[in-house]
Ligand code: HEC
């Protein structure tokens with residue numbers, strides 16, 4: 219049933235440009251088809267004026283126009299004013315400005331294409347070079363304190379969701395609460411507080427990832443054996459233009475490792491990662507992503 223739903227969800231994504239379904243499809247949340255229940259579409263109980271918050275008491279840098287009001291959607295609609303983002307996009311806070319610019323170009327040029335990148339590609343195609351630079355400098359200037367956005371719970375259970383794993387809205391809690399088993403080799407990211415995530419609150423609207431103890435241990439081993447820190451920096455906090463992995467969303471990192479392996483992500487610098495991902499099994503990708511996400515950025 220789950221598999222059938224997954225196929226149905228994918229069938230609604232525009233086809234052609236995107237890579238085919240792969241063995242980690244559950245880490246690529248897609249929007250439910252029109253007319254089906256969508257937990258994301260529920261109005262938040264507490265609306266938040268993000269722009270106001272960002273310019274008043276968060277201590278964030280001054281927000282450029284493209285981040286606050288860009289077309290067709292401002293960067294902060296998906297990446298939030300603090301760059302912490304939701305698991306279906308990517309945390310941008312504290313990445314180097316050069317890296318951010320390179321990646322926006324990669325989306326624009328067709329070098330990052332999967333079922334999740336459609337709207338990011340659209341944003342990249344419409345942004346001017348000036349916009350991209352301003353947005354990059356804004357997100358790059360957000361310091362480590364504001365990069366903490368994902369908490370980790372280690373165990374064999376995960377809160378029940380309103381949608382099956384992998385469906386849009388999976389990251390909220392079922393109205394009646396309750397827990398369900400977390401399958402080995404899977405990590406689930408859930409809103410810390412549904413209302414704040416729906417409101418896109420960038421101060422308290424963070425996420426909790428649920429991970430098995432065995433996967434955390436395996437992840438630590440993969441990170442050590444693969445010497446990820448030699449390029450990604452001490453504590454995986456990023457080094458020069460090599461992105462931080464500490465505190466990045468695990469679902470996002472799972473997608474990137476898989477996409478670099480399959481070739482769906484193929485911008486120039488991916489050549490450096492190619493031999494590393496070639497050796498990783500799906501289980502190892504999930505484990506190392508969960509381990510890195512649990513680190514303090
Ligand atoms: C409609 C939602 C949406 C908007 C608007 C959006 N993005 Fe994204 N962005 C995404 C998604 C989704 C991804 C992750 C794609 C993936 O999983 O491969 C992403 C990924 C990225 C990445 C890659 C991060 C990394 O670590 O490599 C960068 C950089 C980025 N976005 C910058 C921007 C900038 C700058 C803007 C505003 C000009 C913007 N985005 C607007 C959805 C969006």
Ligand code: HEC
Nearest residue numbers: 440441444445446449460461471474485487488490491506
């Ligand atoms: C030899 C240097 C090197 C090593 C070792 C290395 N990486 Fe990377 N990694 C890179 C570079 C460079 C990039 C950026 C690629 C690009 O610009 O597209 C990257 C990108 C990534 C990304 C995408 C991040 C994002 O924000 O999109 C992930 C995830 C990642 N690496 C995980 C790992 C893991 C896990 C290991 C260890 C098993 C590892 N890397 C080891 C150089 C390295």
